[in-house]
Amino acid sequence: MSSRRSILTALLAAVLLAPIVGCAGAQTPKDATGRPLEPLTIVTASGAHEFMVEIADEEPERQRGLMFREPLADDRGMLFEFPDVAERAFWMRNTPSSLDILYIDPQGRIVSIASHAVPFSELPIPSRGGASGVLELRAGRAEEIGARAGDTVKHAFFQPEG
Numbered sequence: 001m002s003s004r005r006s007i008l009t010a011l012l013a014a015v016l017l018a019p020i021v022g023c024a025g026a027q028t029p030k031d032a033t034g035r036p037l038e039p040l041t042i043v044t045a046s047g048a049h050e051f052m053v054e055i056a057d058e059e060p061e062r063q064r065g066l067m068f069r070e071p072l073a074d075d076r077g078m079l080f081e082f083p084d085v086a087e088r089a090f091w092m093r094n095t096p097s098s099l100d101i102l103y104i105d106p107q108g109r110i111v112s113i114a115s116h117a118v119p120f121s122e123l124p125i126p127s128r129g130g131a132s133g134v135l136e137l138r139a140g141r142a143e144e145i146g147a148r149a150g151d152t153v154k155h156a157f158f159q160p161e162g
Helices: 002-026 059-064 141-145
Strands: 038-044 047-056 076-090 099-104 110-117 125-138 152-154
Touching: 038 076, 047 059, 099 141, 110 125, 110 141, 125 141
Parallel strands: 047 076
Antiparallel strands: 038 047, 038 152, 076 125, 099 110, 099 125
């Protein structure tokens, strides 16, 4: 009798907890394609600043970027991940909102920042140093948090030294 009661208790618990577990998963923010956003932190002289970012880690995603998209919220961004370290150059083709573009080395250090990139411009914006990651934020956001070259970006993609 006690094993039957244990089975019934376990089934009842599963039925009662299923909506709670389902709700927890539903709260995870998603990108435009339905993929979960990932946490990213920029550490500046003013402290740690948290963002949730879309990941562009395949060539079609990197080419599309934030084209044809609404402006980013203050706590959102897009992280472009590249398999190598190289001089990078981004442009704003078909991108209606001004952006800050942060070029980042493999250890998560900011190489350079292009502030207030001009919407729809096809002029290349160079990284001025080797980068394996590029972070796009709403225009002016980097300045608001005090981000500078040499500051640290924390995300699973970057491998800090030591």
